[in-house]
Amino acid sequence: MSDTILSLKGVEKHFGSFRALGPVDLDLRAGERLGIIGPNGSGKTTLINCITGVYRPDKGSVHFQGRDISHIEAHKRARLGISRSFQIPRPFTGMTVLENLLVPLDYCHVDGSKEERARTVLASVGLSGRISDPSEKLTQLELRKLELARALVGNPKVLIADEAMAGLSEEEIDEVLAILFALNTSGVAVIMIEHIMHAVMRFSERIVCFETGRLIASGTSSEIAENPLVQKVYFGE
């Protein structure tokens, strides 16, 4: 497919004799909203780590914009345009909210003032009022927003949101979803990994389901909801 931005070919990851992932073949189109679901331990986070460069795949390859990035370090992949948020928020403690965004900006090119860029992104996620506060003082929702803002500030082409809504109330989930939709509208492809099914169903154009490290189903929200393999994974025989 010509508009494929990210492509995984036969990616496998082992920890000792345990195969945590693969082999996985997966494509992401530019500007697509892809949902990834699966029970705990199904390999979702391992998959993200292979995409972002935290792990190197033992087999297979990861291609970004047609270039093999399998052996490229994580920080270089981030600069290429693959960005992520973490399952458990990891703010840069000891820094203000603004400084948290200046860290990635120190290592990427943006037009105009970096501080202005950081302020604009913080405003877009609703953190304008917290710019000078230490990141330790943020609420759970604000931490999630900070994670997203930090991932967005370098103008990524792909954003991977790893359980960005875990532990949030329904209203807060709506807020985060609105941020992700707005981002996607601006052309960024979003991979959402989530256990909150109604959020994934609402957000994703396409959903893939993983079990024991393998991709077992792919389709639209309704196709996935009716897929017997997915039903078996979530509800048993």
Place this chain on the structure above:
Amino acid sequence: MRKTSILFVAGIVIVLALGFLLPWTVRNPFYFFVGYVVLQYVTIATGWNILGGYAGYINFGAAGFFGAGVYLSAFLFTTFGLPLPLCILAAAVFGAVLGLLMGYLTLRIQGVYFAIATLGLVVVLETIVHNISALGGASGMAVYGPKPPAWSPGPSQYNFTIMLVIAVAAVSLARFVEISWIGRGLRAVRASEDAAECSGVPTLRLKLLACALSGAVLAAAGAPYPFYTSFVEPVTAFSLIIGLNAIAMPLIGGTKSWVGPVLGALLLASVQQIATVTISSELNILFVGLVLIAFVAFAPGGLSDLFGRRQGRAKS
């Protein structure tokens, strides 16, 4: 230039002016003899904090860098007659290279494993020096320092002024690192290395840079030591007390800012010197232990954090 930077530069100018003028106004050389040790620890604590404080990598090998600086300087001076400033510069360069080497070998491991690996550096270097006869081996070597220049009234005063210049340079370097993109990156590494790496921060390269800068400062701190004592031997040059103080002083003063190591070193080194003169030199290490336990228990963020919180409360 920002207001804080102007204040910092003004402070540096005042401190340096005092460093050159005091030797002509205070007649007792003993104060300069003691002041040298305090300034030496300001430099050591500041150097250690670049890697240990900003990046959060606890380095137990400070004595290794210090000792390397001591011996390189002593060797260059006695063998080639190099002037003291060049000996210090050479020690700093050697410390930076040693730091890079240590970093390259150890930075892929974290936490306690990194700490143990750095401790190994001290043992390795001390053993090497023990077995090189050109460096005096286990017996040590005598170093007769240069004659003080005309602008200094005596050797103690001269050593003091030289150490003050090194300490000022070290603190200035630490402050530059802290307020620049380097410091921001290192603090991100300290908070979460994975998150920093995934934000585009080249974590390994930054840590190597921190190792090199830290090593350079620690080795430079050791360079004038042979001229201060006129004799060097491996046990003192690679002393565990140096490594312990290098960690304790920033922890007591606070590791987040350049102010912390300076405060911690001024406090602890002064107390140690007073204890040495009034009670016993052997009590030094006991003081370090007691003060460290007290701070870890009651003020884990150190003195600067304690003052910061007080100021914050007063403002609110």
